[in-house]
Amino acid sequence: MKKNRPQFRINIKSRHLLGLMSVICISAMVSVLAAGVSTQPLQEIAGRVIVPFEKAIGRMSDVLTAIQERMQEKEALLLEIEELRAELDSLTTQNNKLIQDQEELTRLRTLFDLNEEYDNYPKVAAQIISKDPGNWYDTFMINKGSADGIRVNNNVIAGRGLVGIVTDVGTNWASVRSIIDDSSSVSAMTVTSQDNFVVHGDLELIDEGKLRFEQLYDLEGVVTAGERVVTSNISENYVQGLFIGYINQVKQDSNNLTKTGTIVTPIDFSHLKDVLVITVNKQDSME
Amino acid sequence: MKSKIAMLLTVLICFLLQCTLISRISVGSIKPNLLITLCVSMGLMRGRKGGLWAGFFSGILVDLFYGSVFGFYAFVYMYTGYLCGYAHRAFYDDDLKVPMALSAVADLAYNLAVYGLQFLLRGRLSLSVYLMRIILPEMFYTVGLTFLVYRPLRAINYRFMGTPWKESDSIWVVK
Numbered sequence: 037m038k039k040n041r042p043q044f045r046i047n048i049k050s051r052h053l054l055g056l057m058s059v060i061c062i063s064a065m066v067s068v069l070a071a072g073v074s075t076q077p078l079q080e081i082a083g084r085v086i087v088p089f090e091k092a093i094g095r096m097s098d099v100l101t102a103i104q105e106r107m108q109e110k111e112a113l114l115l116e117i118e119e120l121r122a123e124l125d126s127l128t129t130q131n132n133k134l135i136q137d138q139e140e141l142t143r144l145r146t147l148f149d150l151n152e153e154y155d156n157y158p159k160v161a162a163q164i165i166s167k168d169p170g171n172w173y174d175t176f177m178i179n180k181g182s183a184d185g186i187r188v189n190n191n192v193i194a195g196r197g198l199v200g201i202v203t204d205v206g207t208n209w210a211s212v213r214s215i216i217d218d219s220s221s222v223s224a225m226t227v228t229s230q231d232n233f234v235v236h237g238d239l240e241l242i243d244e245g246k247l248r249f250e251q252l253y254d255l256e257g258v259v260t261a262g263e264r265v266v267t268s269n270i271s272e273n274y275v276q277g278l279f280i281g282y283i284n285q286v287k288q289d290s291n292n293l294t295k296t297g298t299i300v301t302p303i304d305f306s307h308l309k310d311v312l313v314i315t316v317n318k319q320d321s322m323e
Numbered sequence: 324m325k326s327k328i329a330m331l332l333t334v335l336i337c338f339l340l341q342c343t344l345i346s347r348i349s350v351g352s353i354k355p356n357l358l359i360t361l362c363v364s365m366g367l368m369r370g371r372k373g374g375l376w377a378g379f380f381s382g383i384l385v386d387l388f389y390g391s392v393f394g395f396y397a398f399v400y401m402y403t404g405y406l407c408g409y410a411h412r413a414f415y416d417d418d419l420k421v422p423m424a425l426s427a428v429a430d431l432a433y434n435l436a437v438y439g440l441q442f443l444l445r446g447r448l449s450l451s452v453y454l455m456r457i458i459l460p461e462m463f464y465t466v467g468l469t470f471l472v473y474r475p476l477r478a479i480n481y482r483f484m485g486t487p488w489k490e491s492d493s494i495w496v497v498k
Binding site: 054 | 346445
């Protein structure tokens, strides 16, 4: 008799179960895409379970690499001392030259008037704790979240330039889509001529560390290889003046009006570990 | 009940490993897909329903943290696991060659599905580039990972989940 069974079991044929679950998945996709239902509560719950483990794994591997490094360090140090002595001489001469360059740099910086803002944005330092499980996209998770003042659409930079943008936030984590991700696009401009264009991530160019740009309207041909590219003043999501990279190639489109090409980014995305999150959004500064 | 909790924990651990340690052993920025290995193993060892649940939960986790459309990866992984479940009745699960061959096919199908539904629809037409750069390297790497991971997974399956295998399930047993 079914009533006397100790366990309650639902017997459902596997193909019916597949149909049922397919409907659930598809309706989830539709409700998120079309109706804009937020998955934030679910993400929050999952984040509370998953993120502590990820942080722990990150810390563990840090300890292991530290031990490994310490072993190698001793031998390396002896070698290094000799190398360093030789280097010292050449560096002294180089230093003199750099002091001159430094003066030139500060002069040029005031000329562009961009980098000052760069330093003034409030920033939070964060560590990357996990990466996208697949090979198609380039997103990662950091160990700081809304508790540290991080919000959706915050810009993320690393030492030398723009890394990406925050797409999801939990209390103690945030996921970031990097600018080399195939679905990312950034409104950018050149530093000297202030021409606006759009920079896209492209999976086919990732290996070369490059980004693709298009819709550059430059009839006079002032924009050439080597030009510095920063986020533009008309960008909706990115604060102005974050360094993206240098223009690598410029090619005229067949419409003879716009140009496309590639940009080299200074950031090594595959070895990125520490990032800075700018906790001011572009929308804040507009209000 | 116990087997369900064990299944959930296995999925969780595999997801954690995939996002943290597996990224560190990537070669040429290509990492193997442990979640595909998991779906294939569960499908092969526990049948269509087992594969379906393993796929669904690993897909949901990917969706929650990394997906652009919620439900997409759950859908794809779920079908991968379910289809691998057809192998449950046709093959014994103690032969390592079966899951390796299956994971090659499953990884290929999974990546083609991701390409077709997320890249082709955005106008990225150069399939050959993606095939040589991402899909095939990942496939070989995943087969290698299956070779290493299948036996531990099988041990977990029989130790903690028990077997759902019934004699009447097998097409080889004369009824």
